[in-house]
Structure formats: C-alpha cells, structure tokens
Amino acid sequence: MPSQLARKPQNAYHHGDLRDALIKAALREAERGGAEAISIKALAKQLGVSQPAPYRHFSDREALLAAVTAEAFRQLTVVLREAMAKPSKQSKLSRLAQATLDFGLRRNGIYRLMFASRTVSCAAKGSELHEATRETFALVIEALEAPAVGYLRERQALKIWAALHGVVMLAEQGLFTGEAAHATREELVEDFVNETKTALAAAIGDAQRRGKANA
Numbered sequence: 001m002p003s004q005l006a007r008k009p010q011n012a013y014h015h016g017d018l019r020d021a022l023i024k025a026a027l028r029e030a031e032r033g034g035a036e037a038i039s040i041k042a043l044a045k046q047l048g049v050s051q052p053a054p055y056r057h058f059s060d061r062e063a064l065l066a067a068v069t070a071e072a073f074r075q076l077t078v079v080l081r082e083a084m085a086k087p088s089k090q091s092k093l094s095r096l097a098q099a100t101l102d103f104g105l106r107r108n109g110i111y112r113l114m115f116a117s118r119t120v121s122c123a124a125k126g127s128e129l130h131e132a133t134r135e136t137f138a139l140v141i142e143a144l145e146a147p148a149v150g151y152l153r154e155r156q157a158l159k160i161w162a163a164l165h166g167v168v169m170l171a172e173q174g175l176f177t178g179e180a181a182h183a184t185r186e187e188l189v190e191d192f193v194n195e196t197k198t199a200l201a202a203a204i205g206d207a208q209r210r211g212k213a214n215a
Helices: 017-033 040-047 061-085 092-106 108-115 128-143 152-172 185-214
Strands: none
Touching: 017 040, 017 061, 017 108, 061 092, 061 108, 061 128, 092 108, 092 128, 092 152, 092 185, 108 152, 128 152, 152 185
C-alpha cells in the first residue's frame, strides 16, 4: 500500500513558512464557505501546529482575514492583468469585466470574503490589504483606455466596478437568471462595458470642449 504523506511535526515550520501555510489553508477554507469558514484553531489543527503558533504571525482572526483577503485581491489582479494582456478583438474593459464575472462565479467563497465581508473596511489605511485593493482598482481604470481628465475615468471605473459586483452577487444568490431581461449574465456585463465606454467618451468630450471655450 502506498504510504500517505505525513504531516509536518508540530512547530516544524521555518520562520515565514507557517504564515504562508496559514494564508493558503485559509484561502482553501474560504473557497468553500467564505470568511465564516476561517478559524485559527481549526487551521492550527489542520496544519499540525500548536494552537498558539499562528498567533506569532497574526495577532487575531481579523489580522489573518486581512492577510488572506489581500492575497485574494492579488490573485484577482493577476487574473485581470492576464485577461487584459491576451490578444483579442474585445476591448480591455470587456476582457476585464468578463474575467471579473468568471472569477466571482467560479470562486464565490473567495469573492464573498473580498466583497461581502467587513474585512477591507476594518483594515487600517495604508495597510497591505488597502494597497492590494488599490492595485486591483487601478486595473479597472487602466482598462478604460482613456486620457485622464479630472476624475472622469475614476468615476466611470467605480460605476462599472459596482455594476459587476451587483451581477455576481445577484447570480450567486439565485436572483439573476437573465430570463426577465432575455439576456445572459455575460451579455448584461457587455452592456455595462459599452455604456461605460460611451458615457466616458461623451464626458471627456464635453470637458475638453468646455476647456477650449474657457481658454
């Protein structure tokens, strides 16, 4: 009979290894049940370390959740950047939007940890988590492929970010099937993309005309 892989003996993790192992294990739990599924006590038992060991790296459960959520945002950023970089006839915004929808539906436990818990709002300003969220949102702005005119890009980026989140959450709760609008989720997202690009182009055009008139 093939032998099973043995667990590491208690406290055998090198410095830094346990922190990474806790984050990875917590992400796996979040995949199944969101933030509610993450327990430091259960993770310590799962990893074969003493119950106090995780507290050498995380002061409490909230600190662990913040680190896990930051890693989740970094993973989403990688997914979105790869989608935007792929050769395609679709616009960068379309690719980013569809990739966000796919991520939210496919990894919904992680998505709920990121967007449907208070982890981000409770994190300190300038924290690792806030930096990770800014990097993700910066990609939304980049995907608009538009010049910086005041805060017009940021406003439209926030609008489509909110719309995408709404589609994911409605779909996850079984409240959006597309039947009422005779449209798939993907088609609805593409509508948001087109409306966003049209609205942004019009707003930038108006701002530039006003600028010339006042010059």
